[in-house]
Amino acid sequence: MSNQRKRLNGEREEDDEEDAEGIGEWERAYVDDRSWEALQEDESGLLRPIDNSAIYHAQYRRRLRILSAAAAGTRIQKGLIRYLYIVIDFSRAAAETDFRPSRMAIMAKHVEAFIREFFDQNPLSQIGLVSIKNGVAHTLTDLGGSPESHIQALMGKLEALGDSSLQNALELVHEHLNQVPSYGHREVLILYSALCTCDPGDIMETIQKCKKSKLRCSVIGLSAEMFICKHLCQETGGLYSVAVDEVHLKDLLLEHAPPPPAIAEFAVANLIKMGFPQRAAEGSMAICSCHKDVKIGAGYTCPRCKARVCELPTECTICGLTLVSSPHLARSYHHLFPIAPFDEVPTLSSLNDSRRKLGKCCFGCQQSLLGAGNKQGACVTCRNCKHYFCLDCDIYIHESLHNCPGCESIRRPKSVSLMEE
Amino acid sequence: MIFKIEDVTVYFPYENIYPEQYEYMVELKRSLDAKGHCLLEMPTGTGKTIALLSLITSYRLSRPDSPIKLVYCTRTVHEMEKTLAELKLLHEYQVRHLGSQAKILAIGLSSRKNLCVNPKVLAAENRDSVDAACRKRTASWVRALSAENPNVELCDYFENYEKAAENALLPPGVYTLEDLRTFGKNRGWCPYFLARHMVQFANVIVYSYQYLLDPKVAGIISKELQKETVVVFDEAHNIDNVCIEALSVSVRRVTLEGANRNLNKIRQEIDRFKATDAGRLRAEYNRLVEGLALRGDLSGTDQWLANPALPHDILKEAVPGNIRRAEHFVHVLRRLLQYLGGRLDTDNVEKESPVSFVSSLNSQAGIEQKTLKFCYDRLQSLMLTLEITDTDDFLPIQTVCDFATLVGTYARGFSIIIEPYDERMPHIPDPILQLSCHDASLAIKPVFDRFQSVVITSGTLSPIDLYPRLLSFNPVVSRSFKMSMTRDCICPMVLTRGSDQLPVSTKFDMRSDPGVVRNYGKFLVEMVSIVPDGVVCFFVSYSYMDGIIATWNETGILKEIMQQKLVFIETQDVVETTLALDNYRRACDCGRGAVFFSVAR
Secondary structure, three states: OOOOOOOOOOOHHHHHHHOOOOOOHHHHHHHOOOHHHHOEEOOOOOEEOOOHHHHHHHHHHHHHHHHHHHHOOOOOOEOOOEEEEEEEEOOHHHHOOOOOOOHHHHHHHHHHHHHHHHHHHOOOOEEEEEEEEOOEEEEEEEEEOOHHHHHHHHHHOOOOOOOOOHHHHHHHHHHHHOOOOOOOEEEEEEEEOOOOOOOOOOHHHHHHHHHHOOOEEEEEEOOOOOHHHHHHHHHHOOOEEEOOOHHHHHHHHHHOOOOOEOOOOOOOOOOOOEEOOEEOOOOOEEEEOOOOEEEEOOOEEOOOOOOEEOOOOEEOOOOOOEEOOHHHHHHHHHHHOOOOOOEEEOOOOOOOOOOHHHOOEOOOOOOEOEOHHHOEOOEEEOOOOOOEEEHHHHHHHHHHHOOOHHHHOOOOOOOOOOOOO | OEEEEOOEEEEOOOOOOOHHHHHHHHHHHHHHHOOOEEEEEOOOOOOHHHHHHHHHHHHHHHOOOOOOEEEEEEOOHHHHHHHHHHHHHHHHHHHHHHHHHHOOEEEEOOOHHHHOOOHHHHOOOOHHHHHHHHHHHHOHHHHHHHHHOOOOOOOHHHHHHHHHHHHOOOOOEEEOHHHHHHHHHHHOOOHHHHHHHHOOOOOEEEEEOHHHHOHHHHHHHOOOOOOOEEEEEEOHHHHHHHHHHHOOEEEEHHHHHHHHHHHHHHHHHHHHHHHHOHHHHHHHHHHHHOOOOOOOOOOOOOOOOOOOOOHHHOOOOOOOHHHOOHHHHHHHHHHHHHHHHHHHOOOOOEEEOHHHHHHHHHHHHOOOHHHHHOHHHHHHHHHHHOOOOOOOOOHHHHHHHHHHHHHHHOOOOEEEEEEEEOOOOOOOEEEEEEEEEOOOHHHHHHHHHHOOEEEEEEOOOOOOOHHHHHHOOOEEEEEEOOOOOOOOOOOOOOOOEOOOOOEOOOOHHHOOOHHHHHHHHHHHHHHHHHOOOEEEEEEOOHHHHHHHHHHHHHHOHHHHHHHHOEEEEOOOOHHHHHHHHHHHHHHHHOOOOEEEEEEOO
């Protein structure tokens, strides 16, 4: 687990040391934006604008390098079909106001963002929600693939009362996840705000049960580090982290969106039956199987039982076949074959470089690479296609696009493109 | 690492050394050169033990023509084991670098209970019964008897050890108590007597304070140590207490009753001997007349305990005439017991100096001071003559004789205090007569005089200039070292004010102030609601803890604490406390969270 804060703005360190106790909640929101304190003067006494983006970019590249160093060129097997239960603790500790306006509200807001991001990155997976209230665990929603229903159920009742019980939550989740097919990866993400757990039985036994059923439990704590959470995550192979403020909580949550590496002996290769439905013709009428209502037009037809479904990806309610479309699979693909980080081009190598192909524009956005005073600004280059990209395009390519435009635009005669490796 | 301090090459078995360890070694080396005593204070956890051991052994290696012995005194058996473990590491390191000339013999010495390997003897329940069971099998008269009567039980290990005589030697190496037991079992020799014998040959001896400070034990174990010895007292901040306790005796009603029983038994034995073997008693009488010293002609294994007075205070005269005959001695003891019983029957607290006590004893019971001085020796001789082996039964009479000897020998530095009630139970009459020593320097003076260098070291010796005055010696080096803070350590925070800005303290006069109690309670509630898993709360004393918890209960603070975490309290009962501690750990491990209230002793 890591409690390290990512310093997006290097000046933040000094602020924290000075105002260790005095920094109030309201001030923290402006810590990032205290640009007036970060102004510098150049030689002639004029103000120099701060180049935040370079710092941000260096930050980002460092993180990427760590991630890919961990991968180290080897192909890591990841679980693409994930069945994730999010357990949110709504005990009385969730009503604390150390996160504005309350821990509950912040958790709900970020879980909503997380759910959307999760389905973005893992279209084949499903989420379920569980809440802990008054020492009892309740299922808010069952495992399903539609983000809207989860978010609605979550925002429905936000109230905090009673004790929290980790064991009850684990038992409930275990019961649900045991019914999941074996090719799916079973995961639990617990957002724990209480400081203790009042359990009816021996929680160690429950942890062993979860470990045996291959449940990967991760915990994000909001108050302090607890031994039992650490133990749970160590036993089941999950991640334990404790959020220190709102931004950190968001980062920690979003870390769980990309699929985690699969444990070798649990990830057995299976053949999974999936259907690729056709879009129904405009104007065709059918009874939609999810709403049980007559719908006209837009919809998909299950290839096996010909029932109508409204959106993809989903499980056909009539015959149980997983229905996906090819872009969904493509989106999952890039987790298995991540794009290699680009190399930094040293800024001192000026345009005297023999490779005239350098050009003066970024290949991605066609904006000029030259910075102030005709000197070459910071840029990066792709190893394979040798094109140059500006920093913003670099971030966009690695975070959202997952494909290098330079490599894609090289014409290949019919062979399978190995560029993505 | 190997480095030089002036002319001594020091072999230090670790890669890194703290700066304070280095300074410590330099000061220690200087005091060894000066052949004087020193006082060194260095915080706990900075590696004092290994610094001491490595410097002294390296010092010895660098001066091979005048070898010094190291006597390392620790407070508990556990500390002894730790020291020997460190020494083993050091020894391996030195042998690796220097070869076989660095080999030493190091032993740990403890009571029979920790070293015996005879299962029948070990089955006895406490230390004194183990001693008695051992004596029953190893006393010289028992062994003589077994030559005629094969039914008499002997200890095989002791017999094998005696047979081996001069060949009973330990090969060089470092022996912990466990190692000694294993060695003894393998060879079939008694580890306890072997270790006692090896004290003269060993280079390093590790034992407890009592073996040097308490005259009763030191007279047997440590009398043959040579002058060129470095004595180290580790964790010596309470050494003045140990010295005082070594020379203090207390007598209760129960002691007097036991002593009476012992006297009856002795009387029976005397009568029996008179009937069967009167020659033995007469031989003893003759010996006493000739003033033969009661020590010296006894074999070392027969001597059970030595004289409680300090060696140079023991009169080297003949035992006075009025107690030479056994029956007369028993009569004298009975009169003494009667007098003591009479003194215990008082309603007020009385305090007296030994001189007035002795004079009133003389006027009322007719016992002179010189008679008192020889009580101990006479009892010792009598018990040997009567061949009594159940020494654990005869402890009460031995206590009374200790008392008599000490009160007769010392006039200054002691007082006699008689209290009718025990302080813990003020309503039940349980009178106690205490001979308390006030002067800590009495017991330790022979150690300072006899040995070349005495090192007194601890983590907390402040105020350090108090010790030379308390123990009445002149150190050549007296220094305090600070810990360097470059490593991860626990940093304490001292709270002087509560959250309502009232000053808080656990000073005696502020303890019952309701504001202070409330502030501490609120502080604990806040801590408990923020800190995950376990919180341990140490109090100054049991009575304070009981009082403050009762007040917290009344004001509802305890209830608030219990809402967040479970509460466990230490009591004076060992079983309850162990159970509470175990449950506290389980509560912390399973996530429930707990608070443990305990007393810091």
